[in-house]
Amino acid sequence: MSSGSSTLAKGLDLLRLMGQYPSGAPAAVFAKDSGLPFSTAYRLLNSLVASGFAEFDAATKQYRPGLVIFELSSKVASVRGYDGTILPVLQRLSETTNESCLFAVRDGLDTVTVHTVDGPEFRQTTDPGDRLPLHVSAMGKAILAGLPPHEADELIEQLTFAPRTAHTVSDAAALQRQIAHGREVGYLYQSEEVDLGMNAIGTPVVGSDGKVLGAVVIAAPLFRATKTGLVQHREALDVAAYQLAIALTTIQPRG
Structure with missing residues (x-):
C-alpha cells in the first residue's frame, strides 16, 4: 500500500470512528481509540475539518462529524x-x-x-x-x-x-x-x-x-x-x- 493510500485509509477509519461520537470528542480520544499516534490523529482530524467532513469546536476542543457527512448520507438515503x-x-x-x-x-x-x-x-x-x-x-x-x-x-x-x-x-x-x-x-x-x-x-x-x-x-x-x-x-x-x-x-x- 502506498503512503498516500495508507493515509487515506487512516483518515477514513477516523471518520468512521467519529460516528461513535456524534456529539464530539477530543483528539486524544480519537488517537487512543484508533491506535494512531496523537500527532497523526491530530493531523488527520484537521484535514477532515478542512474538507468539511468534520467540525472542530474551539470552546470544547472537540471534533464531531461535519455537515458534508449529513449531506452525503441524506443523498444516499434519498437515492x-x-x-x-x-x-x-x-x-x-x-x-x-x-x-x-x-x-x-x-x-x-x-x-x-x-x-x-x-x-x-x-x-x-x-x-x-x-x-x-x-x-x-x-x-x-x-x-x-x-x-x-x-x-x-x-x-x-x-x-x-x-x-x-x-x-x-x-x-x-x-x-x-x-x-x-x-x-x-x-x-x-x-x-x-x-x-x-x-x-x-x-x-x-x-x-x-x-x-x-x-x-x-x-x-x-x-x-x-x-x-x-x-x-x-x-x-x-x-x-x-x-x-x-x-x-x-x-x-x-x-x-
Missing part, C-alpha cells in the same frame, strides 16, 4: 428510497404495536441501522448509523436467516463472536441453531444480547428475486414486553417486511 419508503412503514408498525421499530441492512459482517421509530412510551437503544456484528442483534440474525444456508454459514465462519453483553451468543454452532429455528418459525429473537434490559424480534426483508434487502425489527424493554408479548406482533411484522420488500424492489434510481 435508495430509504426516506420515502422505510419510515412510513416503520411508523405504521410502531403505531400498530406501540413499540419501537427498526430497519437495518448488512455491510460485510455488520448490520447498519438505516431508520428507527421510537415507541410512544419508550425509546429504543439503537440509532440510525449504528453498526453491530451480525451475531449480536435480531436484525443481524434475521438477515442471516434470509440468506441461502451456505452463504449464511460462510459469513458465520468469519465472525469473531466478540460479546456485546454476557448474553451475546458466543459460538458458531449456537448461532446456527438460532438461525435454523428462526427459519422454521419465521422470526429471530434476541434477549439482552445488544443491551441489558432490552429484547427484540426481527424478520428478513426479501425481494421477489430472493435478495435479502435488510431486516425489520420490533424492540422493547423486557419489563414492558418479553418474547411472548413481542411474538403477538408477528403478523404486523410480516406485513411490514412484505411492504418494505415491495417498496425497495420497485424504487427507480433518480437520474
